[in-house]
Amino acid sequence: MRIEENRTFDEIAVGDTAQIVRICTEDDFYVFASASGNHNPMHLARHDGDGDGAEEAVAPALWVGALISAVIGNILPGAGTLYRAQSLTFKDRAHAGDELVASVTVTEKRPPDGIVMETTVTRKSDGAVILIGEAQVQAPARKMVFDDLEIPGLLVERHRHFDALIARAEPLPPLPTAVVCPEEPMSLGGALLGARHTIITPILVGDPARIRAAAAEIGAPLDGVEIVEAADHATAAHVAVDLVAEGRAAALMKGHLHTDDLLRAALRKEDGLRAGRRFTHVFVMDVPGMAHPLLVTDAAINIAPDLRTKMDICQNAIDLARSIGIEEPKVGVLSAVETVNPDIPSSLDAALLSKMAERGQITGGVVDGPLAMDNAVDIGAARTKGIKSKVAGRAEVLVVPDIDAGNMLAKQLAYISHAEGAGVVMGAKVPIILNSRSDDDMARLASCAVAALHNARLTGQSPAKRAAE
Template sequence: MITNKTFDEIQIGDTARMERMLTKQDIDGFGLLSGDMNPTHFSDEYAQMLLSRHKLVGHSMWGGALISSLLGNDLPGPGTVYQSQHFDFHNAVELDDTLIITVTARSKNAVDGTVVFDCRAVNQRGEDVITGIARVKAPTNKPTDAGSPYATMQLHHKTAFKRLIDYVDDWDPIPVAVCHPCSKEALEGAVDSARANVIDPILVGPEAKIRALAESLKLDISPYRVMDALHSHDAAVKAVALCRSGEAEALMKGSLHTDELMSAVVPSATGLRTERRISHVFVMDVPTYPRPLFITDAAINIYPTLEDKIHILKNAIQLAHALHIPQPKVAILSAVETVNPKIPSTVEAAALCKMADRGQIEGALLDGPLAFDNAISKEAALIKGIHSPVAGEADILLAPDLEAGNMLAKQLAYLGRADSAGIVLGARVPIILTSRADSAEARLASCAVAAAFAHHLRQDQQVKRSLQG
């Protein structure tokens, strides 16, 4: 709901506050929008050469823009018009610094309806970065059209992964069999997640190779168990065996191909199969969407049948429950939003929705077929006359096939600047799939998702035992 404080409502001393961490995405975006392509903002080498700093330095006016956004969004809020602004800059903002922004009403002028605000930005070390004074004309009217679809049209800073990591922060780390961590990305991902207290890794692979890699990267792996394996295939078999025995509660892909890992997972006698079909879920943190977006299946099931989609949906719904989304909204995607016998995915979408109505699929709200724009944009749905509790607010997107799901996820990642965490479900334990292209935060988020799911499985097992007892 859009709200503000009018001139009459503002009291001297009223304060608004926000926190924001400077990310590489912020630097890139601000540079493109402002045209300030000073290389000290984009190159570690130039930051070191010209400024003697070891990290990228953000644009000074990025902090100023945050002050402007706080005035425009919160206090006074929508309807605010700038009159003047003065800034003093005290310290640089480096990559990963967090700014705490405050604006405080200092004085009011009833003649022209302006308010003067003290403005301040400090970093996580308590150092002043920006101080200044803003004079704005405060709004005189309150917004009334709270139901407008434009109320939620904004650029959301990517916070979903931080919330995921914070969600599991207080839990004990889960033991994870890390299969063949013989590349920089694979080993660093496991160690970073262990340092964040999310997982307790068991490093499974050629021991000499793993220890030599750790030494070259200056990573201390002495706190972690290392299980020797002859090669990647042997590592996959041994890592899966750790999960079967209960020594590990999750399996993490290292520097081997996904097919090689999954070949050890799928055998009924020695693998991790259950009665449910195995499927993959991308958990996407999209800067233009206000909640985590689950896309399934984009990596395992190539052309899923209707029966396969039932399992894929149940896996994704269970994951949403594990991440504290009690009734996720599921959009079943197709190219159109009407049932067309010539497009099988629309017929299957209608069947899945009817199955949900009859209680065959539980724990979520389903709607479909929905085109992608209707699934994620309430405005698009209203324009097309679609009235649905799911349209524009989807948590889970069920793709018609692997090709569509994979292209959608990668488009969001590369064109929409989304981060993605990957996890395979339907096995005895969650399986963490990471890519060399994943950021450190994305790898950590994948581990956090697996940890949340593993704890959810623990709780389910405890409930079953108590009922049996």
Template sequence: KVIAAEKKPEKNRVIFSCECINQKNEIVIEGQAEVIAPTKKIRRPKTVLPQIALRRSHSLFADYIVRAKKIGALRAAVIQPIHPKIIEAIDIAHAAGLIDPILIGQKERIHHAAHEAKIDINQYELIDVDHTHGAISKSILMAREDEAGIIIRGGATREELLRAMQKHEKGLLMENAMSYAAVLDVPTYAKALIITDTYINAEPILEVKRDITQNAIDFAQALGIEWPKVAILSGADTINYSMRSTVDAAALCKMAERGQIHGGILDGPLTFDNVISIEVAKSKGIVSPVIGDADILVMPNVETGAIVVKQLEYLAESRNAGLVLGARVPVLMSHINDVNLSTVSCALAILNVDYIKRKYHEGNV
């Protein structure tokens, strides 16, 4: 507390008695401050102060990279790496000990991209292919023959790669439908958040949503979440027969009760605000084990998922990695904006491959 103890008008001085008390009501600082009092009122222009936001001092992704390095690198089939940023991204991931790249595409264009990136690619295997379609076919064939443990989209278009991946006899299809899981480090959320599906299944039917959900649960367990909490999102919190996503959400929760989906704690339908904010959910009388603590958000369709991910990236400053789940090998599909996030995606792929191998092939999980 500060108290004006004495005035000295002849010298325009004011003596203030100052005292600081801690939470135990103990005096920790005390003393006097002599201040020169102004003889006339001082006015200064209002200063616009910068906005300050408190953020975590660490990345939630760092642990994934550490764990992946201990497991070991995957052979990566990189499709048409004909842009400098793609070359840079795979070189960083290789230096981190996460991938052994196989560059597949037009040799001259790949070397030109490497020259622009100022990176020596002579250490990497390079398969010269005339066009993108051939590079895609070769990468998928290598994955099918266990010569590659991961595919990186590189310079191919998403649509072209997806068409090839979804071919029944020559693609990457397995028992479950494929889906894409984005993993977000959102500064305003306490833990990593998995959002699915944001790339592949445009308007999934209930059977496909079951696969999307199960893929995400297995993936979350691969990241170390023993019982992931899964929020099935919709535009309403109650079942509305004119809104199919609410009916599907309720059905998915019942499927989990009956063992058709396993390993997670599901609830839905839920709206985005009720999932993220405990206060909002309580104000609406919604009680759920996933509100304010969800690990996975299952979106009603790709369009919604893609919009939510981009909103969080550009409005909430999230950092996003991710990969295709449910395929014969993980596939990195997203456009490379941040080369370091591509490294994170490679780490996620390693963790997922290791988990699936231990769970489904060795039975050790």
């Protein structure tokens, strides 16, 4: 950022003016809430702060006032200026999306260094006055200019993609879901949260005493929630699969049991959930700062997938991406390099998968590879390497070489980039919600939403259709 050359007391004349133009964003208000400690929901997106049934996202008054300080500190008088006083009178309200013009006009000079300015903020679209006031400042004593002033970047950890998925899933009919062994607070709480948002109707399968103890620990009533008794974890998994076979459940959700126990029951030969493809796991990641959800697969089930398995991994991920609203998913098949190297098997698999998609063996999306991680997700890196494709730099799905790479990538996104991850197993007759024991409520709720949206696409019950009904 460049700060304009400042102006000392002697260089300033009565009548001098300066202004900046700034668009209000929801993220600005979250940054202000974090910095100031003012968490008034009137200013935060997705909240009804005054109980009128509408979400407000009103610009905090002092955030609007701070735009005046930006004009004073950056332009007039500029670098080196210090405040002595500022009055503010608010005439109207600004909201997220408004384009605001902050202006200052010098009205008086008070030797040896005092400057008095009239200050205003108006909305550009209609000229409405948001605030008026007066600033009294100490002008800088020395001439200065700063080039390329470095300000640390801020990233707002707001999971807007998951918010959108949940909002799309809530109008759907609740998805009957067999929840296997929700015998501790986190897994039970996630299932009940999905029920409170009307995304799922949980059927709790496991030890009733442990389930009720977990409910008591989190203070959650189980009134109206069906509990199906099962003696142990393996039995509970088979009972849950039976509920699907009987048509009473349309999804499975992992509770407090080993994934192997759940999948062993789902893969049984008689009345199991096989549907012709390999079971594959997909993480739907909401990464702060990314413009779209990022799908990572397979990071949980297939250890060292061969080419045939990777075909199913690609197809399952494309199907899920379409279910959550990505019309033509762009799939980047990852390797250590972006060129085919016979000594790197993952680069050969990636090239073959790309060609298979061109020939219609993988459908519904665009597949390209091999791509290294940087040129899969960053358009600048792709251009630097001279890669020209619809996927490079724009990948929405990342297919990893093996479970090691996938697990590391997903956890790096979660613990370094502060992403939330929804987990779903694909390739079965019904979606299987698969969360880690350490996942929080948002991850579990988003997983329910992803499963519900996928089921809705498979059954032809879109959110738009449901709302119209």
